[in-house]
């Protein structure tokens with residue numbers, strides 16, 4: 384994907400494409416999840432942060448009900464849809480994200496005018512860094528301003544979740560859009576997914592002599608495929624058998640009893656969620672008391688739990704994690720929904736080059752596609768740029 388262009392350049396490209404300047408330019412970031420995987424739809428805890436890679440949309444209102452969509456990566460050419468008759472089955476590629484947001488706003492009774500929209504993004508696609516939510520959050524920020532709908536961040540989170548669930552067809556939770564809309568520079572977003580309350584937790588790895596490496600394995604995944612949905616179904620089954628509203632209501636001390644009530648696979652799925660919620664709470668506590676250098680063991684334990692209990696890792700992710708750890712990272716785990724995508728490795732600055740080289744070599748030796756390795760820092764959430 385092309386790197387994000389400047390705001391002025393994007394406005395100029397909009398003018399070239401649509402014959403006039405946009406009414407505004409909005410941006411929203413992708414995210415990395417520090418810890419708390421698949422806990423969001425179990426009404427549990429997550430600790431993601433918005434990253435310094437963003438989707439940007441230049442948007443202009445136009446007469447009538449047509450929506451014209453174009454991206455700077457030019458993969459699909461100009462797509463035209465009609466806000467009066469949006470069809471989820473007809474929406475192709477990235478256009479299902481803006482169209483899903485428009486549809487979702489309409490479901491809330493918000494009138495969306497005709498629009499021209501130009502998208503640019505440097506959030507790697509399919510890397511597990513929420514490129515789709517970055518687009519949705521940029522679009523909903525734009526439409527919230529343009530329509531004067533006055534939605535709160537919490538309402539925008541639910542509206543984008545509805546777009547994902549019911550228009551895109553991915554049964555995902557609320558973590559990604561919460562990070563993208565509510566992120567803050569230098570902070571991770573500690574989110575209670577039951578009531579959407581947020582606590583911003585300082586996370587500045589560089590102050591502890593660390594960098595956060597992202598290793599994009601290039602194994603692409605889709606949460607509209609069956610794996611994500613089947614994990615969600617196991618969690619719902621577990622909650623039902625245990626007689627709780629959501630697995631959030633099961634604590635580590637309840638696991639022994641749960642093991643007698645659940646089948647073996649469901650028990651392992653439940654154990655991942657229960658221990659992962661606990662790891663999020665421990666991470667927040669340790670970050671507050673001791674800072675980023677103290678959380679390595681929790682990242683490792685989270686990965687093991689996803690690999691062995693939740694079974695959402697893959698060979699490439701495991702290799703990225705193991706090689707990072709063996710070469711100096713203090714903790715590493717896959718991040719995001721799993722079945723591909725990226726791993727994160729919290730790494731001393733002094734070991735960064737060694738980890739990068741070792742992972743590249745290990746992937747080459749295994750015959751895997753070369754990974755893309757880069758650093759991220761916690762960045763601001765969605766905003767209007769112009």
Ligand code: GLA
Nearest residue numbers: 420421555556557558719720
């Ligand atoms: C995807 C989903 C999120 C969350 C994660 C797993 O990123 O969009 O809602 O469930 O997977 O933690």
